[in-house]
Amino acid sequence: METTAPKLILLFSGKRKSGKDYVTDFIHKRLGPELCCILRLSAPLKEQYAQENGLDYGLLLGPGSYKEQYRADMIAWGEQRRQRDPGFFCRLAQKSATRPVWIVSDARRLSDLQWFRSEYPSQSRSVRVEASQETRRKRGWEFTAGIDDAESECGLDQGVQFDWTIFNEDSAPPLGEQLKELLSLALERAGVDESSTFSSQ
Ligand SMILES: Nc1ncnc2c1ncn2[C@@H]1O[C@H](COP(=O)(O)OP(=O)(O)OP(=O)(O)O)[C@@H](O)[C@H]1O
Ligand SMILES: C[C@@](O)(CCOP(=O)(O)O)CC(=O)O
16 A cells, blocks of 8 residues: 555654654544554664564564563664664654644654654654653663663653643543543644544543
8 A cells, every 4th residue: 555645743752662653542542543544753764674683573563571581682773774764764663644734642852743743843742751750660660771761762752742631640630631632733733523423532
C-alpha cells in the first residue's frame, strides 16, 4: 500500500512504561483501522538492529523484558545513524503510513518533533503521556542509569509545549474523557461526522 498524505499527525512521547503503546492502541481502537495507523520510529531501527544481530524483531517490538537487555546498545546504534541524518528513522517509519491520521507512538528527541513539524507543519500535534514512577514501576519499570537519564528518555523533558498531556494512571480521569478533544480533532480532520461514530465518554 502507498503512503497516504496525512490529515493529522499525533506525535506521542513519554517515559518508559508511561503507557505510550497502551494509549496509542486505545486511540487506534476508538478511531478504527480505516482512519488511523500507528507508526513507530523504533520499528525500522529494531528491524535493522535485529537483522544485524540475529535477534527476534517481534520480541524487540513487544512490551516484555527481552528488549530491555538490548536497549542501551540499540540506543547507541540508532544514535550513530541519527547523527548522520536526524530524520533517518522518521522518513523510514512514514513509509508504512496508509491512513489519514498518523499516530507516532514513540517520539523521543527534539529532532523527531522538528522533522515532522517541518515536513507537515499544519498537521503535527504533540502529545505527552505521563505516569508516576510508582505506576511505571508496577508496569515493570526500574531506573537504569545510562538509559533513564539519557537523551532517549529525557530529550523531550524540557523546551516543548505539548498540545495535550494525558495522565495514564488509575487515579486520573478515564482515557476516553482525557482524549475527547484529540479524538474530535482527528475525526474532523479525517472528514468524519462525530455523531455517526462513537459516543464520546
Ligand atoms: N492504563 C493502563 N491500564 C492497564 N495497563 C496498562 C495501562 N497503561 C499501560 N499498561 C500496561 O503497562 C505496560 C507498559 O505499557 P506500554 O507498553 O504501553 O508503555 P510504553 O510507554 O509504551 O513502554 P516502553 O516504551 O517503555 O516499552 C504494558 O504491559 C501495558 O499493557
Ligand atoms: C532504541 C530505542 O528505539 C528503543 C525504543 O523501544 P520502546 O519504544 O521503548 O519499545 C530507543 C531510541 O530510539 O533511542
